[in-house]
Amino acid sequence: xxxxxxxxxxxxxxxxxxxxxxxxxxxxxxxxxxxxxxxxxxxxxxxxxxxxxxxxxxxxxxxxxxxxxxxxxxxxxxxxxxxxxxxxxxxxxxxxxxxxxxxxxxxxxxxxxxxxxxxxxxxxxxxxxxxxxxxxxxxxxx
Amino acid sequence: xxxxxxxxxxxxxxxxxxxxxxxxxxxxxxxxxxxxxxxxxxxxxxxxxxxxxxxxxxxxxxxxxxxxxxxxxxxxxxxxxxxxxxxxxxxxxxxxxxxxxxxxxxxxxxxxxxxxxxxxxxxxxxxxxxxxxxxxxxxxxxxxxxxxxxxxxxxxxxxxxxxxxxxxxxxxxxxxxxxxxxxxxxxxxxxxxxxxxxxxxxxxxxxxxxxxxxxxxxxxxxxxxxxxxxxxxxxxxxxxxxxxxxx
Amino acid sequence: xxxxxxxxxxxxxxxxxxxxxxxxxxxxxxxxxxxxxxxxxxxxxxxxxxxxxxxxxxxxxxxxxxxxxxxxxxxxxxxxxxxxxxxxxxxxxxxxxxxxxxxxxxxxxxxxxxxxxxxxxxxxxxxxxxxxxxxxxxxxxxxxxxxxxxxxxxxxxxxxxxxxxxxxxxxxxxxxxxxxxxxxxxxxxxxxxxxxxxxxxxxxxxxxxxxxxxxxxxxxxxxxxxxxxxxxxxxxxxxxxxxxxxxxxxxxxxxxxxxxxxxxxxxxxxxxxxxxxxxxxxxxxxxxxxxxxxxxxxxxxxxxxxxxxxxxxxxxxxxxxxxxxxxxxxxxxxxxxxxxxxxxxxxxxxxxxxxxxxxxxxxxxxxxxxxxxxxxxxxxxxxxxxxxxxxxxxxxxxxxxxxxxxxxxxxxxxxxxxxxxxxxxxxxxxxxxxxxxxxxxxxxxxxxxxxxxxxxxxxxxxxxxxxxxxxxxxxxxxxxxxxxxxxxxxxxxxxxxxxxxxxxxxxxxxxxxxxxxxxxxxxxxxxxxxxxxxxxxxxxxxxxxxxxxxxxxxxxxxxxxxxxxxxxxxxxxxxxxxxxxxxxxxxxxxx
Numbered sequence: 002x003x004x005x006x007x008x009x010x011x012x013x014x015x016x017x018x019x020x021x022x023x024x025x026x027x028x029x030x031x032x033x034x035x036x037x038x039x040x041x042x043x044x045x046x047x048x049x050x051x052x053x054x055x056x057x058x059x060x061x062x063x064x065x066x067x068x069x070x071x072x073x074x075x076x077x078x079x080x081x082x083x084x085x086x087x088x089x090x091x092x093x094x095x096x097x098x099x100x101x102x103x104x105x106x107x108x109x110x111x112x113x114x115x116x117x118x119x120x121x122x123x124x125x126x127x128x129x130x131x132x133x134x135x136x137x138x139x140x141x142x143x
Numbered sequence: 144x145x146x147x148x149x150x151x152x153x154x155x156x157x158x159x160x161x162x163x164x165x166x167x168x169x170x171x172x173x174x175x176x177x178x179x180x181x182x183x184x185x186x187x188x189x190x191x192x193x194x195x196x197x198x199x200x201x202x203x204x205x206x207x208x209x210x211x212x213x214x215x216x217x218x219x220x221x222x223x224x225x226x227x228x229x230x231x232x233x234x235x236x237x238x239x240x241x242x243x244x245x246x247x248x249x250x251x252x253x254x255x256x257x258x259x260x261x262x263x264x265x266x267x268x269x270x271x272x273x274x275x276x277x278x279x280x281x282x283x284x285x286x287x288x289x290x291x292x293x294x295x296x297x298x299x300x301x302x303x304x305x306x307x308x309x310x311x312x313x314x315x316x317x318x319x320x321x322x323x324x325x326x327x328x329x330x331x332x333x334x335x336x337x338x339x340x341x342x343x344x345x346x347x348x349x350x351x352x353x354x355x356x357x358x359x360x361x362x363x364x365x366x367x368x369x370x371x372x373x374x375x376x377x378x379x380x381x382x383x384x385x386x387x388x389x390x
Numbered sequence: 391x392x393x394x395x396x397x398x399x400x401x402x403x404x405x406x407x408x409x410x411x412x413x414x415x416x417x418x419x420x421x422x423x424x425x426x427x428x429x430x431x432x433x434x435x436x437x438x439x440x441x442x443x444x445x446x447x448x449x450x451x452x453x454x455x456x457x458x459x460x461x462x463x464x465x466x467x468x469x470x471x472x473x474x475x476x477x478x479x480x481x482x483x484x485x486x487x488x489x490x491x492x493x494x495x496x497x498x499x500x501x502x503x504x505x506x507x508x509x510x511x512x513x514x515x516x517x518x519x520x521x522x523x524x525x526x527x528x529x530x531x532x533x534x535x536x537x538x539x540x541x542x543x544x545x546x547x548x549x550x551x552x553x554x555x556x557x558x559x560x561x562x563x564x565x566x567x568x569x570x571x572x573x574x575x576x577x578x579x580x581x582x583x584x585x586x587x588x589x590x591x592x593x594x595x596x597x598x599x600x601x602x603x604x605x606x607x608x609x610x611x612x613x614x615x616x617x618x619x620x621x622x623x624x625x626x627x628x629x630x631x632x633x634x635x636x637x638x639x640x641x642x643x644x645x646x647x648x649x650x651x652x653x654x655x656x657x658x659x660x661x662x663x664x665x666x667x668x669x670x671x672x673x674x675x676x677x678x679x680x681x682x683x684x685x686x687x688x689x690x691x692x693x694x695x696x697x698x699x700x701x702x703x704x705x706x707x708x709x710x711x712x713x714x715x716x717x718x719x720x721x722x723x724x725x726x727x728x729x730x731x732x733x734x735x736x737x738x739x740x741x742x743x744x745x746x747x748x749x750x751x752x753x754x755x756x757x758x759x760x761x762x763x764x765x766x767x768x769x770x771x772x773x774x775x776x777x778x779x780x781x782x783x784x785x786x787x788x789x790x791x792x793x794x795x796x797x798x799x800x801x802x803x804x805x806x807x808x809x810x811x812x813x814x815x816x817x818x819x820x821x822x823x824x825x826x827x828x829x830x831x832x833x834x835x836x837x838x839x840x841x842x843x844x845x846x847x848x849x850x851x852x853x854x855x856x857x858x859x860x861x862x863x864x865x866x867x868x869x870x871x872x873x874x875x876x877x878x879x880x881x882x883x884x885x886x887x888x889x890x891x892x893x894x895x896x897x898x899x900x901x902x903x904x905x906x907x908x909x910x911x912x913x914x915x916x917x918x919x920x921x922x923x924x925x926x927x928x929x930x931x932x933x934x935x936x937x938x939x940x941x942x943x944x945x946x947x948x949x950x951x952x953x954x955x956x957x958x959x960x961x962x963x964x965x966x967x968x969x970x971x972x973x974x975x976x977x978x979x980x981x
Contacts, residue, residue, distance in 0.1 A: 158885055159885075175729070186890075187839035191837065191839070191881060192881075192882045192883035194889065196429075198435070198598050199437065200632070201727060203437050204432075204435075243887045244888075246888045248567075260536075262491065271482050271486060271489075274485065275485060275494075277499070278500055279496060279498065279499070279500045280496050280497075280498060283495070286493075290493055290525065290528075292528075294430075323491070326491060326493075328489075329491070
């Protein structure tokens, strides 16, 4: 029996017949596709963290000299690592796309009294991402 | 077109039953009938003991929210033709305690609504002789969307966080708090911030986004919550960097 | 049986009830005030009002003009002192609601915007997009949450008012959640239960509008007034009865018969212009438009749809942009409930019962002849609406008279003593009656739904838009039979928890009483005025009938009708004129 303590709500003691509470299953996230997509989106942050760690290790080995870097590359060439990195890349992409698409809902901008359309905010994120990636790629591949 | 359609409706009487169970009914199929019309047919012609809430039949009172084939819907706005010829399963709104058949217990929402102080808070109120607070159409647009909430609670039925943690304030209550926060006439944002930045307030939300999908009035409660998270985070940083500026 | 004690009990949690509760708190914070409602307050039918609320605030407008429009629109049956008070207090109340947060639509400079509305000579209708009632109710409800001393009994159904010693002393109510019967004693009771549209088969009204308060008052000994005046709204969707707001016509919609002809020009409502003209054609008063529909139907010029005769409402020429900004709800309703897009198609409409001008007889402060009993809103008849209500007057009515009744009830409760213990015996009797007649009864051959359908058919046929002595007599006989059959009903649902069939049975009992009162008053009034049109007495008769009909319940259950003269202050009865004829002369006559 629950007691509601907020003032102003009914202040007599409610009589509760036997209410039925459905237990939410531990596998609630399998109930529909949207819930599943949500959980995958959340899990993708693990892969984002993994990518960051790999990148840090890469930079660390770069700093230790060409031999260390070659050894790093050898370890990366292992088929298991390639598979893991491929899957991680897909998840990071998924993470990025869902993040950019959801960003306009949190960032509401008003220009000249009218609300900036969601698509514009999302697009500007994509443009910034691709732009910065292009600059980084130019530096690395030159 | 089939002449009839099957409805599977949850039945539960706490005086007799240990748990809810589905009961099958066959109702006439009409192209312009909604699920609520089918339920009314069952109650009027087949079994008068079926209990459910309804009132306006036009999607503005918010009484008739139920799960239709696993999705939270207003039964007055859900056409049978959308599901025909298959059976239509009607169950009580998810994540709320079931009182009887399709009726759920909603005191939890009423308490949470009151908790977020959904009224204009001002230091000094104008008197009637001073006419209206001026508010341009642009200022009205800023919060108008959040003021459309009909309190139907479909968003609560869609929110897995609410299902797993019933202490969560929930989408509609936070959206209504935000409606007042963004009203140019209101000065109560600070007061509401203390309530909403608690653990069961906005920070319990993980932006699943199902609430916005379920909302029949395009209130976008998920958007309201995320916008509020940004505001709360900004205020927190400000209070760290500029502690003397806090109101 | 549980007992509860309050100083003021408000039955009904809609616009009037919530405004009254706030008024009681502000008048005397020491009083114990409770609101009891059979649904949660935000489900009340106030929520579905669309068009707007009239209040004089713009320069070039005056209280006298608003008063005159109301009185002439009401075919001179309005009590003019009440109307004068109403038009004076309406702008204040609407402004107070704005201070409480109501999102009224604005002009570009931030001032409150107003628009045209049927029957009003000047633009004075405040609006919140096209969901005015929704915003008003939610503002009122959310503001009422601030007043923590208001106790709310949500989903409790009042079955009887307790009267002892000639005063009202309390009420008996069923708590829906548990089926338990409670007694609530109160020094003052305010009825704010709304109208009785569900007595009729086609109505804009929600399922919850069953005339509960009217029947409660009637059975307790308070008279009902002007019950024969039932307002039909000329544009409702067939089958669902969903209202297509007057604003659609105010923005420029046309009404067309089956030949695509704007038929209203044949009925003394002016000449068709491309843009809407106040008080002319489609912006004429509602009763004249509904009557025009019936006449077109008799001439065979209406369209035969699957749910009966309809005419078409044409909004196509207004364009998508205007419809999306000024009439978004109209478009949403048509698409979602009848699968029609007003931007591209014609909307089928027919007159549907919308508002009850009649109700519990009250004075200008909401008090009934029964001491301690007050009423406000659609359940009451003050009367400011007379024989026909103008659109956008009923929302301010809730606020003005809800507040007045609240203050009056607070004063009464402060001065009078708490009810005696003697009424608990009455409460026990009521408990027994409910169990014996409804809950525990196993024999009976009738079902609630059948009797309700037949009542609706009988009253639409007998006491619809046009009435005759014969049709009314038939309806009266039919209703008497149905009252008899009602005692022979049996419920499918014998449970205690949330028994909605029990509630429906009690609502049906209330509706049958209200239906009888409507027919009785209609039979009695042998003239035609406003919404009450008799083909056997087609003229208005100011000599005999410039009076209100008061129907009282006798001890033996029968009824008697008495007259109450209409209060005329400054505007002697004139002709209701619309279209090109000017009204300026008539307004000045009132000065």
